[in-house]
Amino acid sequence: MAKVYNWQIKSEVPYPYEHKRPQKQFAVVMDLNKCIACQTCTVACKTTWTPGRGQEYQLWNNVETKPNGFYPLGWDVHLMEVLGENQKWEGDRYAGKTVLDGTETEQVAGWMPDDLDWINPNIGEDEVNEPVDIGTVLEKFPHPIWMFYLPRICNHCTYPACVAACPRQAIYKRQEDGIVLIDPERCEGYQECVKACPYKKSMFNYVARISQKCIGCFPRVEQGLQPQCVITCIGKIRLMGFINPPEKADRKNPIDFLVHIKKVALPLYPQTGLEPNVYYIPPINVPLDFLKQMFGPGAKHAVETYIKMREGREPELQALLHLFGSTDRIVRSFALSAGEVIGFDEKGVEIVRVPLVEPFQIRPHKDEKLGVVRQDIP
Ligand code: SF4
Numbered sequence: 001m002a003k004v005y006n007w008q009i010k011s012e013v014p015y016p017y018e019h020k021r022p023q024k025q026f027a028v029v030m031d032l033n034k035c036i037a038c039q040t041c042t043v044a045c046k047t048t049w050t051p052g053r054g055q056e057y058q059l060w061n062n063v064e065t066k067p068n069g070f071y072p073l074g075w076d077v078h079l080m081e082v083l084g085e086n087q088k089w090e091g092d093r094y095a096g097k098t099v100l101d102g103t104e105t106e107q108v109a110g111w112m113p114d115d116l117d118w119i120n121p122n123i124g125e126d127e128v129n130e131p132v133d134i135g136t137v138l139e140k141f142p143h144p145i146w147m148f149y150l151p152r153i154c155n156h157c158t159y160p161a162c163v164a165a166c167p168r169q170a171i172y173k174r175q176e177d178g179i180v181l182i183d184p185e186r187c188e189g190y191q192e193c194v195k196a197c198p199y200k201k202s203m204f205n206y207v208a209r210i211s212q213k214c215i216g217c218f219p220r221v222e223q224g225l226q227p228q229c230v231i232t233c234i235g236k237i238r239l240m241g242f243i244n245p246p247e248k249a250d251r252k253n254p255i256d257f258l259v260h261i262k263k264v265a266l267p268l269y270p271q272t273g274l275e276p277n278v279y280y281i282p283p284i285n286v287p288l289d290f291l292k293q294m295f296g297p298g299a300k301h302a303v304e305t306y307i308k309m310r311e312g313r314e315p316e317l318q319a320l321l322h323l324f325g326s327t328d329r330i331v332r333s334f335a336l337s338a339g340e341v342i343g344f345d346e347k348g349v350e351i352v353r354v355p356l357v358e359p360f361q362i363r364p365h366k367d368e369k370l371g372v373v374r375q376d377i378p
């Protein structure tokens with residue numbers, strides 16, 4: 001058993017394979033303050049990749065309401081049970097057990113959802129954390145009533161539990177971009193990956209009798225394009241790119257800037273030990289205890305930084321957020337220039353330019369040229 005270093009928890013974790021970091025690592029940042037649960041991402045993914053027989057209940061991208069929504073049912077409640085009392089942070093270092101520490105009999109500590117756990121992806125939608133009396137007025141912010149939407153895809157983990165658990169070595173992580181794929185020819189449908197993945201993002205196809213999962217839209221990524229769920233996002237909450245490990249963080253790389261420099265985007269349940277590569281800007285309306293359990297000890301700093309940004313005290317961060325949803329191309333670096341934020345591709349060629357303030361025009365009440373009066377202008 002190899003020992004591999006996980007920078008998210010500043011600890012080594014046991015892993016069945018020697019690890020070599022990929023040349024590039026696929027990563028997505030999602031700003032949870034902006035998701036409106038429109039499910040456009042879910043539908044875009046569904047119609048692109050999982051319209052087939054046996055995939056009826058597969059949502060490689062799903063959006064659930066926290067704290068009462070789950071897909072599959074109770075997935076993170078079960079994760080907390082699996083990790084149990086063994087979760088222990090010492091400052092920003094995780095000193096507890098991860099799922100990769102396994103059990104007496106298994107490589108990965110996991111649990112297997114029942115078939116019916118997958119059939120209510122919108123359970124708990126829009127439910128707040130506790131009952132609210134009719135007529136309640138919430139005046140102060142933050143207030144005790146809260147919920148938020150959590151969009152989820154496969155995390156294309158640096159140390160994937162699905163890879164560790166597969167007895168057929170049918171799952172692999174691509175060296176060129178870190179995307180994790182299942183080889184349908186090698187998969188025999190044992191579902192060890194379904195049981196092992198703590199995020200429950202490997203799913204069984206009961207017709208094809210194999211496991212299937214999010215493929216990171218690799219045919220798009222190979223062409224320098226961001227995935228379907230990212231570019232269709234109505235709320236413009238997502239940005240896909242490539243992340244470096246912290247010692248190689250590049251300030252001009254948008255993902256590195258958000259994760260390593262500003263530390264405003266955090267991994268989901270880093271205590272799994274897998275080094276998941278979808279990073280979330282936590283919602284600022286949610287109690288810190290909940291956020292710390294879900295995103296680790298960096299939650300307080302992330303929320304404070306985001307609030308500063310909203311107050312205009314983080315102009316570079318504010319500018320970068322304008323690039324979310326601004327282009328279908330993968331932005332490899334960014335820069336600010338005279339009231340605009342500019343995105344560049346891997347060759348340093350400009351691919352997008354967004355003004356930081358939306359230009360607007362005031363039209364005269366009476367248009368002399370057309371000889372008309374506009375009724376909708378005061
Ligand atoms: S999220 Fe799950 S399915 Fe995706 S790479 Fe990680 S362990 Fe594998």
Ligand code: SF4
Pocket residue numbers: 034035036037038039040041042063149151232233234235236237
């Ligand atoms: S498309 Fe964007 S805003 Fe809509 S549910 Fe998906 S992540 Fe949220």
